[in-house]
Amino acid sequence: MTSSLIGARVPRKEDYRFLTGAGQYTDDVALPGQTYAAFLRSPHAHAVLRSVKTDKARRAPGVVAVYTGADLAAAKVGGLPCGWLITDVKGQPMKEPPFPALAQGKVRHVGERVAVVVAETAAQARDAAELIEVDYQALPAVASAAQAKKGPALHEIAPDNTCYVWALGDKSAVDAAFAKAAHVTKLEFVNNRLIPNAIEPRAVNAVYSRADDSTTLYVASQNPHVERLLMTAFVLGLPENKVRVVAPDVGGGFGSKIYLYAEDVACTWAARQLARPVKWTAERSEAFLSDAHGRDHVTVAELALDKDGKFLALRVRTTANMGAYLSTFASCIPTILYATLLAGQYTTPAIYCEVTAVFTNTAPVDAYRGAGRPEATYVVERLVETAAREMKMDAAELRRKNFIRQFPYQTPVALCYDTGNYEATLDAAMNIADVAGFKDRREQSLRRGKLRGLGYACYIEACGIAPSNVAGSLGARAGLFEAGEIRVHPTGTVTVFTGSHSHGQGHETTFAQVVADRLGLGIEQVDIVHGDTSKVLFGMGTYGSRSIAVGGTAIVKALDKIVAKGKKIAAHLLEASEGDIEYDKGVFKVAGTDKKKTFGEVAFAAYVPHNYPLDKLEPGLNENAFYDPTNFTFPAGSYVCEVEVDRDTGTTQIVSFTAVDDFGKVINPMIVEGQVHGGITQGVGQALTEGCAYDETGQLITGSLTDYCIPRASDVPMFKIDTRETPCTHNPLGVKGCGEAGAIGAPAAVMNAITDALGVKDLPMPATAQTVWRAMHRA
Amino acid sequence: MSVRVSMKVNGKPVSADIEERTLLVTFIRENLRLTGTHVGCDTAQCGACTVHLNGKSIKSCSIVAMQAEGGDILTIEGVARPDGTLHPMQAAFKENHGLQCGFCTPGMVMNALDFAKSHPSPSEQEVRESLEGNLCRCTGYHNIVKSIMAGARAMAASK
Numbered sequence: 001m002t003s004s005l006i007g008a009r010v011p012r013k014e015d016y017r018f019l020t021g022a023g024q025y026t027d028d029v030a031l032p033g034q035t036y037a038a039f040l041r042s043p044h045a046h047a048v049l050r051s052v053k054t055d056k057a058r059r060a061p062g063v064v065a066v067y068t069g070a071d072l073a074a075a076k077v078g079g080l081p082c083g084w085l086i087t088d089v090k091g092q093p094m095k096e097p098p099f100p101a102l103a104q105g106k107v108r109h110v111g112e113r114v115a116v117v118v119a120e121t122a123a124q125a126r127d128a129a130e131l132i133e134v135d136y137q138a139l140p141a142v143a144s145a146a147q148a149k150k151g152p153a154l155h156e157i158a159p160d161n162t163c164y165v166w167a168l169g170d171k172s173a174v175d176a177a178f179a180k181a182a183h184v185t186k187l188e189f190v191n192n193r194l195i196p197n198a199i200e201p202r203a204v205n206a207v208y209s210r211a212d213d214s215t216t217l218y219v220a221s222q223n224p225h226v227e228r229l230l231m232t233a234f235v236l237g238l239p240e241n242k243v244r245v246v247a248p249d250v251g252g253g254f255g256s257k258i259y260l261y262a263e264d265v266a267c268t269w270a271a272r273q274l275a276r277p278v279k280w281t282a283e284r285s286e287a288f289l290s291d292a293h294g295r296d297h298v299t300v301a302e303l304a305l306d307k308d309g310k311f312l313a314l315r316v317r318t319t320a321n322m323g324a325y326l327s328t329f330a331s332c333i334p335t336i337l338y339a340t341l342l343a344g345q346y347t348t349p350a351i352y353c354e355v356t357a358v359f360t361n362t363a364p365v366d367a368y369r370g371a372g373r374p375e376a377t378y379v380v381e382r383l384v385e386t387a388a389r390e391m392k393m394d395a396a397e398l399r400r401k402n403f404i405r406q407f408p409y410q411t412p413v414a415l416c417y418d419t420g421n422y423e424a425t426l427d428a429a430m431n432i433a434d435v436a437g438f439k440d441r442r443e444q445s446l447r448r449g450k451l452r453g454l455g456y457a458c459y460i461e462a463c464g465i466a467p468s469n470v471a472g473s474l475g476a477r478a479g480l481f482e483a484g485e486i487r488v489h490p491t492g493t494v495t496v497f498t499g500s501h502s503h504g505q506g507h508e509t510t511f512a513q514v515v516a517d518r519l520g521l522g523i524e525q526v527d528i529v530h531g532d533t534s535k536v537l538f539g540m541g542t543y544g545s546r547s548i549a550v551g552g553t554a555i556v557k558a559l560d561k562i563v564a565k566g567k568k569i570a571a572h573l574l575e576a577s578e579g580d581i582e583y584d585k586g587v588f589k590v591a592g593t594d595k596k597k598t599f600g601e602v603a604f605a606a607y608v609p610h611n612y613p614l615d616k617l618e619p620g621l622n623e624n625a626f627y628d629p630t631n632f633t634f635p636a637g638s639y640v641c642e643v644e645v646d647r648d649t650g651t652t653q654i655v656s657f658t659a660v661d662d663f664g665k666v667i668n669p670m671i672v673e674g675q676v677h678g679g680i681t682q683g684v685g686q687a688l689t690e691g692c693a694y695d696e697t698g699q700l701i702t703g704s705l706t707d708y709c710i711p712r713a714s715d716v717p718m719f720k721i722d723t724r725e726t727p728c729t730h731n732p733l734g735v736k737g738c739g740e741a742g743a744i745g746a747p748a749a750v751m752n753a754i755t756d757a758l759g760v761k762d763l764p765m766p767a768t769a770q771t772v773w774r775a776m777h778r779a
Numbered sequence: 780m781s782v783r784v785s786m787k788v789n790g791k792p793v794s795a796d797i798e799e800r801t802l803l804v805t806f807i808r809e810n811l812r813l814t815g816t817h818v819g820c821d822t823a824q825c826g827a828c829t830v831h832l833n834g835k836s837i838k839s840c841s842i843v844a845m846q847a848e849g850g851d852i853l854t855i856e857g858v859a860r861p862d863g864t865l866h867p868m869q870a871a872f873k874e875n876h877g878l879q880c881g882f883c884t885p886g887m888v889m890n891a892l893d894f895a896k897s898h899p900s901p902s903e904q905e906v907r908e909s910l911e912g913n914l915c916r917c918t919g920y921h922n923i924v925k926s927i928m929a930g931a932r933a934m935a936a937s938k
Contacts, residue, residue, distance in 0.1 A: 011874065012873070015872070015881075018880075018885075019885075020856065020858070020859050022815065023881050025814075025882065027818070028808075030812065198916055199880070200817070251880045251882025251883075504917045674879055674922055678879065678918050678919045679919075704824075705820050705825065706822050711919075711920075712920075713910035713911070713924065716920060719921055
């Protein structure tokens with residue numbers, strides 16, 4: 001097998017259109033008869049809707065229609081479903097309150113949709129929305145996870161605002177280990193709520209055609225087939241064959257575009273009523289109010305160690321904020337994707353985690369880059385670093401003492417790691433970061449009036465949730481496979497259809513590298529199609545760093561079928577037996593002879609089957625495959641962050657950031673490095689600049705990019721990146737996934753560095769200049 | 780109320796009757812259907828809407844179209860050569876993987892083109908400072924900074 005394209009820094013096929021302004025994002029789609037939607041949103045965090053009067057709005061210039069929750073209820077439009085059923089500690093199902101697309105009876109967070117106006121122009125729709133008169137009876141609200149249980153009830157079915165109490169691990173074994181521990185390190189912290197802020201705001205453009213009773217939805221989505229399934233099967237009751245969902249170019253997702261959103265439903269329903277296209281594009285302020293947020297945990301975590309620093313047990317109690325309603329995958333984030341990761345890279349023999357998920361008067365919370373795994377890594381890596389300091393041990397040595405070294409490794413929290421080499425990534429990271437020279441650098445910084453600190457984070461991640469039946473037994477209401485199709489054209493070029501979705505990840509290049517490499521073709525002979533349910537056979541989409549491991553493998557499985565059929569055709573053409581045909585670098589050969597047929601000749605024979613075994617073989621060369629993995633993949637890595645804190649201002653500068661990751665086999669290092677850069681920067685954002693804040697009444701304080709600070713170019717350095725490689729053992733490419741790693745490892749590394757610089761035990765995220773300055777002046 | 784505006788966009792004279800409150804970016808996207816210029820925020824923070832007005836980069840979301848009356852506008856669609864060959868700055872973004880989802884990219888390129896005129900060989904620090912008004916959520920800026928440094932040098936070399 002030739003490997004010239006695997007591991008090659010191939011420039012991206014998609015770049016030309018993006019660089020010339022020819023990308024086609026959802027808001028760029030303009031259709032004949034286009035109308036525009038504007039949503040009236042609740043200014044209250046919690047209120048009874050006494051009345052919603054729309055007469056004035058209906059009469060406003062350009063208005064086509066105004067709809068409220070009552071209209072959707074009358075039409076029997078279903079609420080938004082949650083895709084994962086968590087069963088609580090008592091064996092009871094989680095509380096699943098109704099989640100109407102437009103509010104019915106009550107509003108439960110600022111920004112909840114009360115009505116939608118459809119008009120000839122976007123400005124007319126917005127103007128008319130202001131004419132809707134709503135009589136709100138304001139109710140007391142609760143915004144923080146910590147206060148939720150004591151707050152006013154949001155939903156009748158959950159009087160104490162508790163969605164579920166769930167636990168994983170052996171509590172008695174953990175308690176016993178703590179009883180004999182030589183040292184216990186305890187931390188209490190908040191994993192700060194984040195707002196994803198993909199630079200392309202969410203958008204939807206829904207079209208209904210009476211001619212064939214079909215509905216087409218253009219939407220900024222990470223998983224168009226899932227959107228279609230949820231929309232048709234659960235919400236609108238439309239036949240799936242009559243609905244096409246297109247997620248064209250999508251400007252970043254980071255999790256926030258996984259979900260079925262109320263705006264998508266309302267616009268689709270409205271388009272069907274009006275038989276005109278209805279477009280809605282979020283303003284950034286609407287994104288802040290209504291995109292699913294991330295994180296928001298309150299945690300008490302304890303690590304028990306023996307006198308030599310061996311980890312004995314880990315005990316974690318977390319309260320996770322779900323927001324006002326359950327977003328599509330909200331319930332599995334602080335459970336299945338969090339507690340299962342608490343072993344980290346270590347042999348901790350006993351772990352127990354209890355999670356209480358609560359409703360509050362805030363925007364729904366769901367997966368955001370990393371989704372549960374950054375929270376778990378933060379717990380483990382802050383505890384480990386703190387334990388090292390308390391026990392006066394070297395933080396890297398303490399980690400090494402506890403590293404898992406035998407694989408496969410069954411953790412006490414359900415996962416079975418197939419492979420890894422944590423020592424290798426830590427060695428490399430320490431070398432690149434020049435940890436040995438840190439003491440000198442710290443002294444130099446001090447002479448300049450700066451406090452310098454160094455922090456590690458050794459993370460583990462689980463990507464490509466699988467297999468479907470195990471996920472199903474844990475409550476998943478969807479499959480977790482991926483689909484791919486290889487369509488070989490008569491002249492030997494190839495179009496690949498993948499259920500994965502690219503919204504920045506570069507699949508059009510990476511997947512083409514895989515296909516061209518396997519088939520021995522030029523990369524220009526292979527095109528990747530994604531993001532359209534009318535073209536792609538099926539798909540579960542892109543999230544959880546699953547694309548190459550699951551989507552890529554589905555493609556490889558389909559390629560295997562192409563090669564197998566090609567061998568049959570070649571055997572006929574070459575008058576040889578099928579078993580003697582070998583395929584290499586685009587050529588079918590009879591082993592041990594010079595008889596051969598090129599891939600193009602075989603493809604041509606398949607479509608012009610004049611000399612072809614028609615009695616035994618169908619014409620054509622087109623295969624598809626569905627791949628359901630047997631296990632997760634387990635990327636892991638070691639990060640070393642060095643910061644300088646200005647004593648006068650409390651400003652933190654990241655002066656060095658080293659990341660050495662093990663993603664298994666890397667297809668395109670250039671693209672992988674880009675993913676790591678971006679992930680680290682979002683992690684740095686969580687640690688230093690980003691903190692979603694609601695006040696006590698549930699008003700969003702950080703409602704714009706002037707209040708909520710996503711990192712700017714001056715907030716981050718050039719990153720020092722490298723990889724080590726232990727190939728995944730259970731997929732043919734040996735790949736693991738790389739999209740979330742940076743965001744998982746970076747927060748702990750940064751906070752470990754800052755607490756080291758300041759000599760404090762803990763500090764809340766984001767460690768803004770104000771937070772740091774206060775900590776310095778308290779100390 | 781509607782008002783007539785006329786200006787030159789990517790070398791071609793254009794005019795339209797628009798509402799007075801129409802932002803320049805809305806005029807470019809909706810009236811001219813030049814959708815390479817993007818809208819990423821509503822507070823003039825993100826820079827996705829950056830275009831050139833009379834040779835200087837501006838955020839087209841922060842002025843109304845009337846303010847550009849008679850002006851000379853360059854958008855991302857007018858940057859490559861007529862035969863489709865990428866401008867050296869665009870080529871530098873491609874070579875250095877300076878873009879991922881592509882949404883902030885047109886604004887990044889337009890801002891960088893203006894910056895490079897006065898900074899033929901910029902330092903990393905200068906480039907980072909020049910990006911204060913352009914947000915990217917994908918790249919962590921690492922490769923954007925490399926792209927702009929390389930693009931600026933390529934522009935200076937091709938003069």
